[in-house]
Amino acid sequence: MHGNEAMAKEILNPRHPHACKIYRMDGETSFEDGVETVLYEGACRKYGNSSLRTFKTDDVVKGDFALSVPGTVEGILAGDLIDVTDKSGTWERCMVTECYAGNLGTTVYFNMAKN
DSSP: OOHHHHHHTOOOOOSSOEEEEEEEEESOOSSOOOEEEEEEEEEEEEEEOTTSOEEEETTEEEEEEEEEESSOOOOOOTTOEEEEEETTEEEEEEEEEEEEEETTEEEEEEEEEOO
16 A cells, blocks of 8 residues: 555544533523533543443433543533534433543533433
8 A cells, every 4th residue: 555545544533522512500490591601612522331321211211421521620510411412413401410520531421311
């Protein structure tokens, strides 16, 4: 193979290939939309894990997933919301269940309804 042919077959595999927004809704009620506070918006990596659960509640199948976010993002709490887009589609208002902010990155666990 020539140099140009080898480059054309190179696989693009970025560490954070997906897009996400992590945010909090303050003052949201049945009558008011509330105020959105964005905690993080940008590149991420959404993944499932064999140790994470899949469960069914009220005939809705949900799965536990995680986001890997570059850098330390402080202040993300259980109950915050996530909009995430990967190659399979876009999911909105997924609920954060846990978050671990470390010096090498931030991991955010969340639930997502499965179609």
